[in-house]
Amino acid sequence: MAMVRYLILRTLIFVGCLAATWLLGLRDREDQFLAVIIAAVASLAISAVVLKPFRQQASAAIAERVDQRVERKRAASGDELAEDAELDRPEAATKRDGTSDFR
Template structure:
């Protein structure tokens, strides 16, 4: 599984886990969603740090490759003129 997809799936699992725990504790409605969102953000920040960094590295390398390819294309166009 791609690092970006893996991180997204893990974040969703953490959120739904927090949602389930909140439901079992007795939270309902909008308050349940807010508490689950905040709790999952905090948990994901610490527990998924490795996966987040891996995702950032993949995205950065993609952006860098696109920049290089764009620069090469611009240079090729300039040379054609």
């Protein structure tokens, strides 16, 4: 939800900046591209300052979801990881008589 809120606020800032450029007189067909560029740069600068707390909340929410996903994968594959760890140990490659399969 935090990411959606951040996205909506950022879009509103861009639309506001675009409206401001239109009100400043960049209304003609040939000025529209310039108006969009100015609005994009202005909204980027404004968003970087004004929306910092919202961006941090969104980032924390994403990090929390990633951590939960990793924990679920670890819990689901806990037995497989234990088997892999058993096979990865160096003494697993050595036979009981002390000889190794590797040459």
